[in-house]
Amino acid sequence: MKPYSILIFDWDGTLMDSEAHITQCMRNAIAIVGTEPRTDAEIRHIIGLGLEEAIQHLYPDKPRSLIRAIADEYRQEFLVRSKGGSELFAGARETLHALNAEGYYLAIATGKSRRGLDKVLDETGLGALFPITRCADETHSKPHPRMLEEILTDYDAAAHDALMVGDSEYDLLMARNIGMDSLAVSYGVHALDRLLQHQPRGHVDDVTHIPDWLTTQKDKK
Incomplete structure (x- = not known):
């Protein structure tokens, strides 16, 4: 029996190592508009939110x-x-592929736009693995739980059937807001001590450790 x-x-910071690219695109956008710059640390802090909410x-x-x-x-920076x-x-x-x-x-469930997510799914060839996706520009941004509610509805499932896997506090808080278990990954944009404040069920230090972690949960659900 699987635990979920x-x-x-x-997506960003959990499956794709996109922190540097997002940060550079945001720095460039700010410079083009001509307003006061923000540090890389400040920009990293908001990765995971919907675009306008992040800005x-x-x-x-x-x-x-x-x-x-x-x-x-x-x-324009990111897409063009x-x-x-x-x-x-x-x-x-x-x-x-192994989990599938x-x-x-x-x-x-991502803070990316629909165009942005479709672009990276096409580039990576992973779209077929994800029949259900939600983006910040077509529903509420994290940490509001609407993304998860819609995904559960599409799968005709309840919160206890699913696990949210993410690298930001917005991912984990979104899961808490709907009563869903979460798994923190410590290699993304937010530090582990910050993630643990939101009471994930566990954490992994490498994406390849997720299957083994799930195996340890089979007797704990």
Whole structure:
């Protein structure tokens, strides 16, 4: 018996090592708009939120017009102008295929836009593994639990059937807000001590450790 039937993954910082790329795109967008810069640490802090909500965190006192201008430039940077990119974490592809072969249903709940997620799913060739996905620009942003509610509805499942896997406090808090177990990954954007404050069921230090961790949970559910 598997401990869960559905594994819901965050994307950036959990499956893809995209921190540097996101940070550079945001720095470029801010510079183009011409407002005060933000440090890499400040930008890393908001990775995982929906785009405009993330920028609002960076500039809480700025007008909506400036927030939207930065968001527009970020989209151009990420989707059009940027020639670089990000790679999946080592072993992520193999781990996902192994979990799929074990009979887990897979889903994604991400702060990316629909265009952004579709782009990386196409580039990585992983789209077929994730029949159900939710993005911040088509529902509520994390940590609101609406993404998870919609995924559970699509799978006709309850919160106790699923596990949220993520690298940010927004992922774990979203799971707590719906009463879903979560698994923290310590190699992403937020430090482990910060993640543990949100009471995940456990944590792993490498994406390839997820199958073994799930095996240890079979007798604990």
